[in-house]
Amino acid sequence: MAIELRQTFEVRAPIDAVWAFMLNPENVVACMPGASLTQIVDERSFVGAVKVKVGAVSAQYQGTITYAETDRAAGIVKLLAEGKERGGGTVRGTITSRLTSIAGGAATSVETSSSIDLTGKIAQVGRGMIEGVSGQIIKMYVNNVRAMLEPAASAAAGAGTAPGSVPGASPAPPPARQESINIVAVVLKTLWEGLKGFFRRLFGRA
Secondary structure, X not given: OEEEEEXXXXXXXXXXXXXXXXXXXXXXXXXXXXXXXXXXXXXXXXXXXXXEEEOOEEEEEEEEEEEEEEEOOOXXXXXXXXXXXXXXXXXXXXXXXXEEEEHHHOEEEEEEEEEEEEEOHHHHHOHHHHHHHHHXXXXXXXXXXXXXXXXXXXXXXXXXXXXXXXXXXXXOOOOOOOOOEEHHHHHHHHHHHHHHHHHHHHHHHO
């Protein structure tokens, strides 16, 4: 099952800080719910795992993520992910992020596009549900990125310098790591958001 996702968000931090953040595997994994870092192979690839919980059933995908492209001038970071699940499922995809400096250099716009191909029992849930769940997971990731980067940027701005160049201006500690992505909880939230949208449209026509 092939899935295409797009997301644009803003981080209140200079582009250099966001760029350095995204090139650090530990930061990437720390912000992804249910993910863990197993090994940093070299400066371009690392091994990790993502644990997904569906009710009482858990599935864990293990694989390699590679920095397929890093173009600082264009602000592009492209990740290639390949993984396998013990039950036979597979995941393969690319995540491309384009960084643009905004707000006079005080903030960064991040435009991401993901192309993911899933096989196995997770794919049986259905495209619509997977896309909704994926959207909620991306929101969690974005919130974690902001939580780590923005306090450091604010502290650095108060000191009149760039993040990372003075003590105390490095990224904030990572959020408490979730042991797994609880699909049931995320699905319920996705359904609730859909119902709210339905009633807004219904009463909007009244």
